[in-house]
Amino acid sequence: xxxxxxxxxxxxxxxxxxxDHPDYAFTGDDEQVKGFYRDMxxxxxxxxxxxxxQRQGELGLWASCLGQEGAQIGSGRAMTDQDVVFPTYREHGxxxxxxxxxxxxxxxxxxxxxxxxxxxxxxFHLYTIVIGAQALHATGYAMGIxxxxxxxxxDPARDxxxxxxxxxxxxxxxxxxxxxxxxxSYNAPIVFFxxxxxxxxxxxxERQSRIPLYRxxxxxxxxxxxxxxxxxxxxxAVTSQALERARSGNGxxxxxxxxxxxxxxxxxxxxxxxxxxxxxxxWRLKDPIERVRAYLTRTGAVEDAFFADVETDADAxxxxxxxxxxxxxxxxxxxxxxxxxxxxxPHLVDQQRWYAEYAASFQADGxxxxxxxxxxx
Numbered sequence: 001x002x003x004x005x006x007x008x009x010x011x012x013x014x015x016x017x018x019x020d021h022p023d024y025a026f027t028g029d030d031e032q033v034k035g036f037y038r039d040m041x042x043x044x045x046x047x048x049x050x051x052x053x054q055r056q057g058e059l060g061l062w063a064s065c066l067g068q069e070g071a072q073i074g075s076g077r078a079m080t081d082q083d084v085v086f087p088t089y090r091e092h093g094x095x096x097x098x099x100x101x102x103x104x105x106x107x108x109x110x111x112x113x114x115x116x117x118x119x120x121x122x123x124f125h126l127y128t129i130v131i132g133a134q135a136l137h138a139t140g141y142a143m144g145i146x147x148x149x150x151x152x153x154x155d156p157a158r159d160x161x162x163x164x165x166x167x168x169x170x171x172x173x174x175x176x177x178x179x180x181x182x183x184x185s186y187n188a189p190i191v192f193f194x195x196x197x198x199x200x201x202x203x204x205x206e207r208q209s210r211i212p213l214y215r216x217x218x219x220x221x222x223x224x225x226x227x228x229x230x231x232x233x234x235x236x237a238v239t240s241q242a243l244e245r246a247r248s249g250n251g252x253x254x255x256x257x258x259x260x261x262x263x264x265x266x267x268x269x270x271x272x273x274x275x276x277x278x279x280x281x282x283w284r285l286k287d288p289i290e291r292v293r294a295y296l297t298r299t300g301a302v303e304d305a306f307f308a309d310v311e312t313d314a315d316a317x318x319x320x321x322x323x324x325x326x327x328x329x330x331x332x333x334x335x336x337x338x339x340x341x342x343x344x345x346p347h348l349v350d351q352q353r354w355y356a357e358y359a360a361s362f363q364a365d366g367x368x369x370x371x372x373x374x375x376x377x
Contacts (some may be wrong), residue, residue, distance in 0.1 A: 007212060008258060009238055010228040014286045016294025018233075024241065026233040030301040036077065036232045037292045038310050040069040043093035044289065045314035046102045047263075049321060050092075050109070054267045058325060059109045063090045067230070067262030070288025071195050073097060074235025075163065075257070078243055082123075082150070082160035086138035089127040090195075091165050098124040102317065103324045112328050114339065131166075132173030135192065138164030139179040142188035142246075151189045152249025161246035163191045163239075168208055169200020171216070180220040180254075189246035191239065192217075192254045195229060197261035202274040217254035229259030230288040260286070333359075 011026050012018055047064055054062040065072060072093030079085070085094060095105055095117075104116040108127060115126040128134035142162040145151060150160045170176050171194060183190050196213055198205045209216070217224030227238040235257055242253035260283040264271050296302045337352035338344060344352075 011234040024237040039073040049318045064263035070232040071229035071257035074232040075239040078239035086134040086164045132170040132175040135176045135179035142190040159247040161189045168196040183252040184221040187251040191242045214256035222252045224254035226256045229257030
């Protein structure tokens, strides 16, 4: 995708040069750009540390966001204190901007919990593994806040919006298209944010759609825009405008963040089996972190000590999550029954009692005993 392509909103070139766009502008200062840089470096370090932990057998799986940091940080930092996020399973950078402890993300992939963060406090809902299902969840939530009178009041401390994340492959799912229909019909205050990393596991985007994905929005009756997903400034500008449109009561927007998955789909995937190495090298030159570093260096906005300090912070975070992960306690298996509903049903109470008696029977026989209750191996 060339820099001059009119379909692509770009405000910062891969070489670190600021450029203008007729419809979008980044209005922040260099302090905010420095914050974006730190966010992206911390996200990438979390990602690389988690990948290493999985390779060492400490995580069951990990879904990398390598190369997508610009799309995630730019959109995450565009939200206000009222906005709510419905993620997939790859939005580690967005989780970072919403105040979710990275260690809690790793707990999910280690299998010791089902997502240990407080979705109400962080406004960041639990990761959704079922492809595209969160689009309907997000739309329903958006319809709800509109009916609660939290949209279009003109009060910036009250008006809220929802952002639902998904990948390019999810646009082929029925749930996502149904969400588009409901959002359009009910003018829901939602931003559909598609990280088009061009590979739905092993299927290229050319097999997903004959046209750019953002153009699909017009068929559902709301605007769509394609932004350079590796340009954190452009993503922030486009997402800010879309969220404000939603908060003001003007309905949904579809954002296609055109980016690239530089790593594997998950740690169980081998991308060398379905894509060429030179494609990856081409996208390395568009790295979202390096272009911001080039801008900050070119403009003299920072000293070298700034970059060193960020790396020190990243090292400290990596050490904390590694030691914290290894010390996470094994879950008590019987607690699984407690966490299905806010209030336990009689049926679950019976199941829990039955399983406790079943596990205790092994103790009486000199078998695994407590291990059957706690789930320890």
